[in-house]
Amino acid sequence: MSASGVEAGRGSGVVRGERLSALAQQHGALVALLVLALVASFSFDSFATGDNIENLAMTSSFLAVVALGMTFVIVTGGIDLSVGSVFALGGVLAAWGSRYGALVALLLPLAVCGLIGCVNGLLIARTRLAPFIVTLAAMLAARGLMLNITDEGATTYLVDKETVFVHLGQGRLLGVGAPVWITGALFLAGAVALRRTRFGQNVYAVGGNEDAAALMGAPVARTKITVYTLSALLAGLAGALNAAWLASGVTILGYGMELDAIAAVVIGGTLLSGGLGFVSGSLVGVLLLKTIQNIINQIGSLDSAYQQVVSGGFLVVVIIAQTWLARRRRVA
Template sequence: MTIGTTEAERRPAPVRQEPEKADAPTRAERFSALAQQHGALVTLVVAMVAASLSFDTFLTGDNLENMALSSAFLAVVALGMTFVIVTGGIDLSVGSLFALGGVLAAWGSQYGTAVALLLPLAVCGLIGVVNGLLIARSGLAPFIVTLAAMLGARGILLAITDEGSKTYLVDKDSFFATLGQGSLLGIGVPIWITVALFVLGAVVLRLTRFGQYVYAVGGNEDAAALMGAPVARTKITVYALSGLCAGLAGALNAAWLVSGVTILGSGMELEAISAVVIGGTLLSGGFGFVSGSLVGVLLLKVIQNVINQIGSLDSAYQQVVSGAFLAVVVVAQTWLGRRRRVL
């Protein structure tokens, strides 16, 4: 023993511990993330394989083209809805805006293609801006604001069409009609437009500063504001975008049908929300991607087509199956989200 050594000096020096490093994602975490992001795509592939094995007419060119065309209009609406839901909002007005856009486009087609396209975009986009202003500046609930807009847009539609008794027709030989009924490389023009819009939407949401603001507002609005994100402007923009998409979808649908049908759009807002949620976007906001919404639309249309192929089932079963499927997806998303937080 060394003379003059204290008890503390004789104790072994404690082992210095390095600060803990963040562990790499576990296999379970990676599986949960992949299931949330690509579960709808896997389900779509399985459903299409099963349908093709069960029905000889499912994979025919005519059937696939009809499914793609009918999906195109809902997909454009769902694109705008994706931005809204990622911010944690909801837009119940898109169904009425879709119908209003179609009627305005059919009426404006007599003055040329430019009017047929710009008029519904201007009116529906303006209604979207008003929705965004009331939600962002006045602090009103998105559900109430967009519900009021849904009723108001439907009222404008009825006023334009004399309570629905007047139907505006589109000249079949006009360029505007070509946007709905024409084809390029054997694929309908509305499908090309939809694909282009989704590519643009994916770039905007994932690769631009505005897209970062959208995710930030949906993830935590207060934190986004503290970081300097323009919360109010972002909300106004996404609702304006939703209105523009609904109006454009209605215009393309009018060009496809060569008429402005007043009874369309009823329940479309629920279909769009279902497609977005099925595609992996969280209703609580902060997580989602436009490609998933496109997959969700296609999956809903495949389910509807399979029910039509069966023939013995009433069309009401489409809504039953779609509702049940949506419930399963929401439960699965909730479970996966909790599992990722626990892990």
């Protein structure tokens, strides 16, 4: 074989290796989810039932909405630790506002939570403070505000089940709960925004190389402000939907949700370093985490804490795999 033929074969092998690495990074979580669901279907009679699947979809929808906003933040190379507290605050504000009508119940948490996200974005983008510090402070502030509204958690605001607002959480369409439909619509819009718009291109550019993005004319500060505002808005919306589903603003919710959202996003193929991510992958990551939790509940003899152990171990494996795949692609 000639030297040119050898080089051509080597070049095609490199391209093939890059494609396989990219596919593994993007769809590895989906393969794991399908295998896990298949094994669980044969192992537990109640896993593949309609009621269990519906319950899995409903409980996944709220975390998925939070993870959607987290995807945009992490793709820019940032992090948002405030979403769990913002989720709880959104639920309490929605339940409190439901006394004044469905519009107030929906707009109040969006306005307050969106303002928190906007402040986060301004501090991170304009003063160049570390996202970890800013959003950690926002987490404490949002939780403190929620406790203040509820008298240190002693007051639980109930939602009248006759109001229109309740239908956002308890309504059904074609046999599927309203939050599932809303989550699907949000993910569709998020996928289009991230992959098909100028805003999405800016998000990827900022995460890939912030200085290069600025030199190319990308609005770095505005992009950061937008993604943190979006993250808080979606967390507040998820909290409001959860309040409509439970017909109350439960004050103990949201603890650790930020870690679950980050884990789901990373498991779904989004790099913690930024510049690469997939909205669909985040949804798969949420479903994978919730499926693990569901299987542990199916076993019955295992404590729910095992879900955190398994999720943490799975996250470590995914991060190691992502690092290895990224190095392989660079070497290729």
